[in-house]
Amino acid sequence: MQDTLITEKKTTATTMRAAVITTPKTVEVQTIALPEPEAGQVRLKLEGCGLCASNIPVWEGREWFSYPVEAGNPGHEGWGVVEAVGEGVDNVKVGDRVAALSYHSYAEFDVADADKVVKLPAALAGKPFPGEPLGCAMNIFKRSDISEGQTVAILGIGFLGALLVQLAKHAGARVIAISKREFSLDMAKECGADEVIAMDDHYQIIQKVSDLTNGNFCDRVIECTGKEWPLNLSGELTKERGKLIIAGFHQDGMRQVNVQLWNWRGLDVINAHERDPQEYIKGIRAAVEAVEKGIINPEPLYTHTYTLENIQEAFDNLTNRPDGFVKALITYN
Known part of the structure; x- marks a missing residue:
């Protein structure tokens, strides 16, 4: 684990760990600079990120991709706790647990626009919530x-x-x-x-x-x-x-x-694919309500959990789909 000191407002760490796909089918965990939220953004201390089948082409390699891929990318199913806020953010505060629409979430921290996070209710405390899918x-x-x-x-x-x-x-x-x-x-x-x-x-x-x-x-x-x-x-x-x-x-x-x-x-x-981020956010809010009310129960579908250190195995299993594999989560706690 990184050497961090969490205060009421933000961490004093300056670095974090993130997965980097360096070449097709090769991923490294690297130490990189901690991202700073700009105005209208929040930084999240991630609890986890779902692994999406849309990641397979960038993992396998296609001629239109360039490598190495940006650190933490293409992770886009993150959830965690707001750890720092940029100027002008008033819809969430430090300590709020949220699901986020962000794009570098195979990492311990990520930055998201404040209007692209959804608060998670107390009823979902301790439960994984890959909001995007x-x-x-x-x-x-x-x-x-x-x-x-x-x-x-x-x-x-x-x-x-x-x-x-x-x-x-x-x-x-x-x-x-x-x-x-x-x-x-x-x-x-x-x-x-x-x-x-x-x-x-x-x-x-x-x-x-x-x-x-x-x-x-x-x-x-x-x-x-x-x-x-x-x-x-x-x-x-x-x-x-x-x-x-x-x-x-x-x-x-x-x-x-x-x-x-x-x-x-x-x-x-x-x-039925949406491209407007705010439509995704509406969907995430609807999912929060549906899970809270018991209309959907995603927990039995989270069949495999990996740490950042064994994310290579996670990508391999995502591609090969061993028996019983449905949804994989990368967790950082």
């Missing part, structure tokens, strides 16, 4: 327009898919979960899915969903995989005038999609 689930659910009595198929049951199963069931929908791993299907059942189908044979899946819906298919289909085949499969499973929601992060180039089918069925195709 929880908020993302809430925003996708909102965009999906799910209501009681609908049939909803969710493709890809990882952290996001499992949360969406919980939200859809709470809304009163019938949920069909489709995923590759047997473990994921079991998890979907625990989250309340009414039916589970292995994501294996394209045409058998279509037939099974047809049988389950009397040939009508699904009012809503949410694709969470970020892959081309499941995206096209999702179109096949959406009923006429239904809504196909793209929740997967399609980050590895172009996709060929069956626009003829989408057109013929008159589908509403919704790209």
Whole structure:
């Protein structure tokens, strides 16, 4: 641990530890200067940061990335305690526990704009809260327009898919979960899915969903995989005038999609990713309320925890997905 002295207002330390991806598939823990909050910013003493599947390309390496990556990047799912505030900050104070939308959170400290942090209530004390992915689930659910009595198929049951199963069931929908791993299907059942189908044979899946819906298919289909085949499969499973929601992060180039089918069925195709940071913050606030009220329960989905020192193993497991792996957290306490 670093040599720090915490006062009521701020630490007297001048350095911190942070993960640096130096080359593809190589990460080092380095000692770097402690960031100082500017006007309108806060510095957080992080308790932890979620590991996101969107990190995989920068971890594996792509021609459009340059290395070394900035220290702490691409960690963006941090939570912790406000440890110092910049000039003009009045919405949070030192000592507040918050979830943050910041981008260098594979580190002991990070800086965030004060309007991009969300206070965590006492009811969540001591509990991990990777705000960005929880908020993302809430925003996708909102965009999906799910209501009681609908049939909803969710493709890809990882952290996001499992949360969406919980939200859809709470809304009163019938949920069909489709995923590759047997473990994921079991998890979907625990989250309340009414039916589970292995994501294996394209045409058998279509037939099974047809049988389950009397040939009508699904009012809503949410694709969470970020892959081309499941995206096209999702179109096949959406009923006429239904809504196909793209929740997967399609980050590895172009996709060929069956626009003829989408057109013929008159589908509403919704790209549910938000880009306005304030929309993310709204989602995080909604997630705080949903967890506090028991509408969603993310804790069983936090299956793996790592320290900063073994973050290389965390990235390896994120990429290889060992059995039972859903959501990994990097913790700093």
